[in-house]
Ligand code: G
Ligand code: G
């Protein structure tokens with residue numbers, strides 16, 4: 624309840640909330656292919672609180688529309704500045720979307736407004752949905768997923784492998800990307816089982832014409848194995864931490 628009150632106040636004023644952006648890279652050459660927006664909240668007394676903790680509060684207390692508005696507004700403001708700093712015209716901007724937002728037509732409008740404002744092609748905005756939230760309630764989400772698809776937004780399945788996917792469902796929506804859950808990447812060097820699982824996911828994604836992003840890549844040895852297995856994209860501390868937009872802009876300048 625304390626968290627809910629503080630979060631409600633934060634959403635009203637915007638104080639204490641920001642987005643951290645983490646690059647996604649092409650494994651072969653380390654080039655940035657996308658940036659993912661991750662919500663951050665610094666509580667006035669408690670300090671940083673993980674989205675893993677406050678997103679469930681958002682979803683359980685009717686704050687989803689307010690959070691959705693804050694998220695898109697901030698996403699646009701940051702993306703506008705990042706666009707100006709990026710030399711590559713194909714870098715994608717990804718955001719994590721809660722299942723609640725998939726029942727909210729206003730959210731789709733906000734996303735469409737974002738597109739118009741940023742003046743970029745729709746496939747440069749990528750909606751990430753966790754595997755479990757996608758499978759939660761197929762019926763009611765179908766309408767929104769179709770609308771996102773029709774509008775041309777990119778679609779990625781987050782935390783892939785951690786839940787139970789209905790592959791027919793993924794195929795029906797022509798998901799663009801599977802993000803392999805970091806639990807499979809963590810022990811890649813020592814676990815033959817994880818290696819075979821990643822290999823199977825890559826083969827499946829390939830036959831479904833989906834791209835794969837390996838998440839949570841922390842070590843060069845993992846990068847090497849992923850390259851050997853034919854994985855093209857990755858995200859993780861080995862390449863870059865999530866950073867505030869200003870910091871990412873400095874990071875991009877440093878790379879240029
Ligand atoms: O960045 P971090 O590891 O702290 O994120 C923890 C979890 O919170 C991740 O699963 C991430 O996908 C999720 N998350 C981060 N930002 C958002 C957001 O804006 N919306 C939703 N729904 N989830 C988010
Ligand atoms: O949206 P998603 O569930 O993919 O959230 C990714 C989360 O993982 C973010 O909260 C981010 O802070 C975190 N993260 C990103 N890179 C790494 C990494 O290399 N190692 C670990 N342990 N966590 C990471």
Ligand code: MN
Pocket residue numbers: 659719751781
């Ligand atoms: Mn994500």
Ligand code: NA
Pocket residue numbers: 781782783802804805838
């Ligand atoms: Na994930």
